[in-house]
Amino acid sequence: MMNILKIIEEHAAKTPQAKAFVMPSGSITYEELWTYSGRVAGWLAGLPLPEGQPIPVYGHKNIWQPVCFLACVRSGHAYVPLDTNMPAGRISDILETVNSPVVFATEALPEGIVIPDAAKEFVVPDIAGIAKAAGVLSAEAISAIAEKPANPATAEDRWNRKEDVHYIIFTSGSTGKPKGVEVTTGNLEAYLGWSVGLVDEKAGVFLNQAPFSFDLSVMDTWTGLASGSAVVCLTHDMVDDPAARAAYLKDKGITYWVSTPSFADLCLGDPSFGPDLLPDLKTILFCGEPLKKITVERLMNRFPDAAIINTYGPTETTVCVTAVPMTRDMLSDEKPLPVGFVKPGTGIYAMDEEGKRLPAGDRGELIITGDTVAKGYYNNPEKTAAAFFTDGEGNRAYHTGDLGFVTEEGMVYCAGRADSQIKLHGYRIELGDIEKNLMQIEGVKGAAAIPEKKDGEIYGIAACILQAPGTDTSYARRKAIRNALAERVPAYMVPKRVAFFESFPMTNNGKLDRKALEAMF
Numbered sequence: 001m002m003n004i005l006k007i008i009e010e011h012a013a014k015t016p017q018a019k020a021f022v023m024p025s026g027s028i029t030y031e032e033l034w035t036y037s038g039r040v041a042g043w044l045a046g047l048p049l050p051e052g053q054p055i056p057v058y059g060h061k062n063i064w065q066p067v068c069f070l071a072c073v074r075s076g077h078a079y080v081p082l083d084t085n086m087p088a089g090r091i092s093d094i095l096e097t098v099n100s101p102v103v104f105a106t107e108a109l110p111e112g113i114v115i116p117d118a119a120k121e122f123v124v125p126d127i128a129g130i131a132k133a134a135g136v137l138s139a140e141a142i143s144a145i146a147e148k149p150a151n152p153a154t155a156e157d158r159w160n161r162k163e164d165v166h167y168i169i170f171t172s173g174s175t176g177k178p179k180g181v182e183v184t185t186g187n188l189e190a191y192l193g194w195s196v197g198l199v200d201e202k203a204g205v206f207l208n209q210a211p212f213s214f215d216l217s218v219m220d221t222w223t224g225l226a227s228g229s230a231v232v233c234l235t236h237d238m239v240d241d242p243a244a245r246a247a248y249l250k251d252k253g254i255t256y257w258v259s260t261p262s263f264a265d266l267c268l269g270d271p272s273f274g275p276d277l278l279p280d281l282k283t284i285l286f287c288g289e290p291l292k293k294i295t296v297e298r299l300m301n302r303f304p305d306a307a308i309i310n311t312y313g314p315t316e317t318t319v320c321v322t323a324v325p326m327t328r329d330m331l332s333d334e335k336p337l338p339v340g341f342v343k344p345g346t347g348i349y350a351m352d353e354e355g356k357r358l359p360a361g362d363r364g365e366l367i368i369t370g371d372t373v374a375k376g377y378y379n380n381p382e383k384t385a386a387a388f389f390t391d392g393e394g395n396r397a398y399h400t401g402d403l404g405f406v407t408e409e410g411m412v413y414c415a416g417r418a419d420s421q422i423k424l425h426g427y428r429i430e431l432g433d434i435e436k437n438l439m440q441i442e443g444v445k446g447a448a449a450i451p452e453k454k455d456g457e458i459y460g461i462a463a464c465i466l467q468a469p470g471t472d473t474s475y476a477r478r479k480a481i482r483n484a485l486a487e488r489v490p491a492y493m494v495p496k497r498v499a500f501f502e503s504f505p506m507t508n509n510g511k512l513d514r515k516a517l518e519a520m521f
C-alpha cells in the first residue's frame, strides 16, 4: 500500500528543484517543502502536545500552509485547514472545538477571534526572539523554525500511521455548527492510490482552485504531491477577476485542471479561456456538484483535445470515489450526466427508506462503503453514529444523503438530495446552518432558508424572516440581518435575498411548508 510521505520524500530526493506549489505570493520546491516541513515537524515533536492533537492551519494560498500540513502529519498530528473566507465567529467555534495549544496562523487571524484556552495558556519556546501571542504562530515564526538548519526533522516513527487522522475538514452542519470530518492517512492513501490513475500517474501541473479548507483541494494538492507534480494555486481574488486570472494562468503549463463545474462556467464566460491560454491542458477533473451538459459541451468545443472527467463523492468518503470521462453520446442521452464507476476498494449502492439495499437501477439513498470512508466527525459521537455504520457485509459505510441509482454495469447517477443540504457555486451548505444562525439575530422570531431555483437549478438562497407585525422591514434592516449573519457564516452562505413574514405557510400536520415558501421565489 502507498506511503504518501515516503513518496514525497522520494520526489524531494529525485527532483529536488521541481516546483511543488506555485502561488501568487511565491513558490516552493519539493526539496524546500520536505526540508522545511521536517524542521517544523521536529519542532512540533519537541512540544508537550496531547497525543494526536489536531492543529489548525489558517491562511490562504501561501507556501507555509502546505509546509504546516506536512509538518503536522510528519509529527503524528492531524491538520485542520482554515481559510480566510471563514468569518471570525466560525473560526473561533472551530478553534474552540479543536482546542489546540498551537495554532499556525500563516496569515493574520481576523479581528475578533477567540483564542482557545489551550493556546492561551501555552508557553511556546523562544523562536529567534519573535514576539508571539500565546500558542499562535505567525508566518514569520513558522519560517524562522523552517529555515533554521539546527532543527532536526522527525524520524519516520513519528509520522502518522494509517489509522491516524490526517486532516479534519469542517463542513456546514444542520445544527448551525460545522462538523469536522476526520479523514485518516489510510483513507487518503487509499484515495490517492486510485486518483493518481486519473492523470495516468504522470507528473504534470495541477490547477488548484478550491481553498484548502474545501476537500476538492485534496484532489489537486495531494494527487499533485503523490505524482510529483506542481500545484498552481488560484486565490479568491483571481476567482472573481477574469483578467487577473488569465494573466496568472498564462505560461503556467497547466496540464490537469481541477475545479467545481461552477468555476468552469465562470471561466467559460471569458473568451480567452481556451487552448491559447492553456496549451498543455490534458485533463479536466470535476467534483463537488452536479455537472451540466452545457458546461461539458462548451468545454469540448473549447478544448477538443482534453479529457473531461466527472467525479463524485462527499468529504466523508475522502474527496471522490467515482469517475468517468464524458462523451458526446452522454450529452445526447436523455439521462443526466453519470458520475462514474466506483474506484477499487469502494462499494456503492442505493438504499430504501427501510434500510434495504435496492436492486440495480432503483433509486434510493446512495450508500458508500470501503477504504476511504472517514473515521467520523471530530468529537461528535451522535452525528457520527447517525451517518456512519457497518453494513450487512461488515463494511464501513456512510449515508451520503444523496439520491441516486447504480446501473447493472455499475454506472452511478446522482438525482438530488434526500435532505436540505444544497450546493451553491460548488460550496456545500446546510440550509439548517443558515437558519440556526439567523435565529441568533435580535428580533428574528423564526427563519427559513429557501433555495432559489431556475430551470430546477439552484442559483441563490432567500432568507425568510419571521418578525412581529409592525416591526422594521426596511432595506437597512435587511442589510443589518445580512451583516449579522456574515459574522457567523462564510460569505457564500449569506442569502442575497431577505424577505419578511408575519407568519409562515404550514403543512396540514403543522410543519413549515417549505414547498409553498419555495414557490414564492
Ligand code: AMP
Pocket (backbone or CB within 6 Å): 171, 215, 216, 286, 287, 288, 289, 290, 291, 310, 311, 312, 313, 314, 315, 316, 319, 339, 400, 402, 414, 423, 427, 428
Ligand atoms: P462535499 O463534501 O463538499 O464534497 O460535497 C459533497 C456533495 O456534493 C455530495 O454528497 C453531492 O451531493 C454533491 N456532489 C459532489 N460531486 C457531485 C457530482 N459529480 N454530481 C452531483 N453531485 C455531486
